[in-house]
Amino acid sequence: MAKVFKKTSGNGTIALYLGKRDFVDCVDSVEVVDGVVKVDPAGLNGKKVFVYLACAFRYGSDDLDVIGLSFRRDIWIKRVQVYPVPATKAPSTPLQESLLKKVGDQGCPFTFQMPLNLPCSVSLQPGSGDSGKACGVDFEVKAYIADEADNPDEVIEKKNTCRLIIRKIQFAPANNKAGPKAEISKQFMMTDKPVNVEISLEKEIYYHGDPISVNVKINNETTKTVKKIKVSVEQLTSVVLYSSDTYSKEVCAQEFGETVGANSTFEKSFQVVPLLADNKDKRGLAVDGRLKDEDTNLASTTLGQGERELQGILVSYKVKVTVTVSGGGMLGGLTGR
Structure with a gap:
């Protein structure tokens, strides 16, 4: 011992x-x-x-x-x-x-x-x-x-x-399951065709400090130009006691100056790394429990099984990709957890 x-x-x-x-x-x-x-x-x-x-x-x-x-x-x-x-x-x-x-x-x-x-x-x-x-x-x-x-x-x-x-x-047991995928399509005024965006994660589970690889595919069928891509990670904290309240806090965000011209396609993998060290000033952020003055991490995702009903503080994360189109404002938030 x-x-x-x-x-x-x-x-x-x-x-x-x-x-x-x-x-x-x-x-x-x-x-x-x-x-x-x-x-x-x-x-x-x-x-x-x-x-x-x-x-x-x-x-x-x-x-x-x-x-x-x-x-x-x-x-x-x-x-x-x-x-x-x-x-x-x-x-x-x-x-x-x-x-x-x-x-x-x-x-x-x-x-x-x-x-x-x-x-x-x-x-x-x-x-x-x-x-x-x-x-x-x-x-x-x-x-x-x-x-x-x-x-x-x-x-x-x-x-x-x-x-x-x-x-x-x-403890999150390792698995070989593919990560989540999400798609969104938006059509703008004065155009009869949309911008299509698909994002996916290469795997389902990431450990503290692992870079998260976010694969982004864009099919721009409009005459407008995609001028900026933002990848962010948000922490969702649910306090489940007398009622259930959920709070969202951004723990990582990075903008990439990639452009996608009119009537063209684009595919690239971006990496982001959410760390507690970059979020020390955020009040109310959920972190793993600490003993005395030991260092800790962003709170781990709460993993459930079957129909077990959990109480207390439940934590999850989602990855969000925001694409900005010139002259058309935001394409919108595309999320995959």
Whole structure:
């Protein structure tokens, strides 16, 4: 085991151990969250020890919570008792066996299986004047000392808790499927024939930092000249909680001075590379969840399977090609996701 992540409660009675903090969503399955809590029974005073894994949407900073309102909504939460050890418990995983060797006899293992309909860890990029934690979806593993697992009337002191933030990250399996294709045709005033544009992507999946090759075909049947081609990538972010709101932000745009004369055809592949480094000042842009001050990327596309209904923040991207025709204004936006 290369690294162990540990957090100890303020009173030193319990300590939370994880072997990793990134857990992969492979669309049809999610990695198990497994760890160990070290418990010193002498400090419990007859209480029990529980662990929960929570997926929550944060839509306000903690410093705004001044009138008793919560700016955090739990999307999913699961609680388990680890001490006293339940009569029936699952076999330890290989990771837990390694942690138990480190922790000793006071180690109590726990395991969580996340459902398939949870979103991945996503943050909305704050503005320059924003403070506190960013809005977004996060996952938290928390161990705590209490009489009951979930009693709203029981006050759990902060010194009796310890927690670690983890990330659920999207994995996109490679495939050989052809990329999407889109076509548009527009006829202008004073012309009886149209300009036809077709765009296509060479593949369906691109990874962070990959150049996106956009193939553009133009059949100009008019007497006008195509004087400019713009290729852009837009991020579509849907916040799905009480209702569904979708926001669009341009994350990459490049203009090419290609011309297509009257009654002629054109075909060329253009490359664009959307990067977070070029969008640091865009407030509300969705980025992959980060741990402390680690670098991150533009948020990964949310991949779904079948009929699973997702909540939280869902992300997708579309490629847009805009062709400008002399004397005729914009041909229009041609999009392919």
